Amino acid sequence: MPVIKTESLSHVYGAGGPFESVALDNVNIEIPQGAFVGIIGHTGSGKSTFVQHLNGLLAPTSGRVLLDGEDINADKKRRHDTRFKVGLVFQYPEYQLFEETVARDIAFGPRNMKLSKDEVSARVREAAFFCGVSEDLFERSPLELSGGQKRRVAIAGVIAMRPDILVLDEPTAGLDPAGCAGILKNISDYRAATGATVVLVSHSMEDVARIAERLIVFDEGRVVMDGSPAEVFSHTAQLRAIGLDIPAAADVAEKLRALGVPVPDGCYTVEQLRDAVLALRKEGGTC
Amino acid sequence: MEPIIQVKDVSFRYEGEDESAAPVLDHVSLEIEAGSFVVILGHNGSGKSTLAKHLNGILVPDEGEVLVDGMDTKDDDKLLDIRRTVGMVFQNPDNQMVASVVEDDVAFAPENLGVPPDEIRARVDEALKLVGMYEFRDRAPHLLSGGQKQRVAIAGVIAMQPRCIVLDEPTAMLDPGGRREVIETVTRLCRENGITVVLITHHMSEAVGADKVFVMSAGHVISEGTPEAVFSKVEALRKEGLTVPDTVALSWELRGAGLDVPLAALTPADCAAGIAKALQK
CATH class of the missing domain: 3.40.50.300 (P-loop containing nucleotide triphosphate hydrolases)
Structure with a gap:
């Protein structure tokens, strides 16, 4: 069972008012x-609005937030316990x-x-x-x-x-x-x-x-x-x-591929890209 | 090119600070050329914000002197001229807004300088167009994004109409989009309008397009030069608790493994090109 689960979670700020804005729209996430x-x-x-639902600081406009399978907004006691x-x-x-x-x-x-x-x-x-x-x-x-x-x-x-x-x-x-x-x-x-x-x-x-x-x-x-x-x-x-933005290493990897250097997918840190480039050098037999 | 700001052997400590401890600024000297884009880098507590406040007389040195367009910042009679020459922008945009409408906020300084109303109107419109915020002139500042406020x-x-703008970590509280907006704006002001820009930051990536970079640590300037020259001193920067841009870190690691790539490739495109070339050798 996921420790956190959101079911069709939506949040609307100022619902019905002139400044109504939909901050979360049908978010379904499970976190083990x-x-x-x-x-x-x-x-x-909507990312800050989302995390403020995880401890009941904001209540959903519709949908539910489950902690260990139980609705955190079910009653006052559960909301209180969720905060800790x-x-x-x-x-x-x-x-x-x-x-x-x-x-x-x-x-x-x-x-x-x-x-x-x-x-x-x-x-x-x-x-x-x-x-x-x-x-x-x-x-x-x-x-x-x-x-x-x-x-x-x-x-x-x-x-x-x-x-x-x-x-x-x-x-x-x-x-x-x-x-x-x-x-x-x-x-x-x-x-x-x-x-x-x-x-x-x-x-x-x-x-x-x-x-x-x-x-x-x-x-x-x-x-x-x-x-x-x-x-x-x-x-x-x-x-x-x-x-x-994307991480600089992922950006360099993408540009290397565009230049015809066959860097594998999934390089997004400096260390990964370093290893990928050094592996290519060995294959190329220049060393 | 002649310097617009000269910092000559300046030392400073805040009042009430322990006299036996090292001062916040310890015999700092540097010159900023008119029309250039200068970045001052340093980690928290390196003295970079204290230095920034010396550049238009908010703080004055205990020892040494700061000259703005030849005027000594210790000379009270020159203070208004100094502040007109060098304007400051701070970290938190919310602490700098004084009016409830954008154009009133922009008009605040020229009003205080006694500029005639017609000219204020013209200056406000021009300034808002230069930063790309003219369409927002009748909005309320609190409804703008961080990048827009800045x-x-x-x-x-x-x-x-200053000749120089000093920005003290103007992007620290902004998201990547806001950061880009601000950096593009000040770069344009420098390159197209000839305004000297002094940008204080700890984001290495913001220093890439600068004419000159100064690195501060413990109240000293420990390194100065072009971004390429400064960032290629990877070990020295790391020793000071500063990181280098990831592109330089990658080139550094590859060179360490014997691959002949240029260390001074700061942009992802240059870095990729250098690696591709080295692999073909």
Whole structure:
């Protein structure tokens, strides 16, 4: 049974009003336990609206969202429980830091779960560790930290609830390359240690190409592609037509094919393309 | 070509910072030629935004001097002229909008400079056309996309008719489409209108079309030159926590394996052409 399933999920903002707009249109997706799914699409494609349905923050206009086979919007208790099982990290989560100290901010979620004091502090230390937040920062004000550190603290606040499903909306937006790589590694570490399901929304094709096992592409509120990164990135023309970039390596691979170099399909990272090119050299017998 | 901005041996630390720690800017010197497209690269905390704020006198150096068209930014009497010469665009477009209608927002600076109404009208229309936002002149800014808002912010600076625009990570909060819009707009302003563009960024791909790239780290300029020359120093950049564009990374890896491809091929087309040629040898 998939851990998350959406059935004919549609969402209309301002239904019946003058600014009515259909954000999601009949979305049917199944995500198995432990999957690492990347969600891509240009601004306004519906990807953020979609992930906000996964923990019941938005309710469907029509259709259902199932968690472990049960409708998350069935009743109040289920909606409440869903919030702890599905951890949602918003865009620019550092704007939501509000507590006096870093430790208290990370503890906010577990405290609301009514855990014991010892359990809360254990969770805070664990989440800080996963997110690379040094314990030296625990008593500092979150407002004194750098942008990258704030982002880590905000993500730790969600991880401290030990969600079975971690949903992140553009967690690397605005960070420098080292900051991006660090956050992506933290997410991978959390998944490796806990077996959690991860759903990652990103504009960065290089990021999702590097870490996701499956990609779902949104355009105008619909799912237009769903497959492995190799499958999705082989549809370069279609991706460009809906306003998406493709990873530089996939772009180079496509141009090599146009020049008559028989690079195999499914090269979308630098390492894959390097190996493919070196294999061609050996076949060519020039070396 | 003569420099429009000269940064001479500038050091700076923020007030209240530990005097024993290294300053945010540590003896930085550089020159920006009039009419050129310059990119300043660096990771977070490298001092690049602090440097940007020195370029039109928002911050003034503790040591050394910054000259804008020959005017010292420490000279209060020259400050208005300096700000008219060098306009700034910041990271978050939402923090730069002051009016509830696009064209009013663009008119804000020339109004404050005391430009006559007829000329304001002409300047606003021209600026909006230059950034491709003329059709949106009577819209509300909050209903625009991030890339559109940032282009309106650029129009607001253009309406002052500056000779130079400094953009501090103008694309950090935008999606790939918005990023392309902004980069194409500033490239056009430089190439067709002769406006000097100084772009501060950590997106390597945005530096590809620049005339000159400066790389900052820990308050120093650690590398400068053409994009090709700077990016070919792959090891040095990686040591500073910066990545190189994937095209360069690929060429670097292939060269490491003994394939004779040019390292300075920045665009996917050049990179592919170099690999195809090397394979034929």
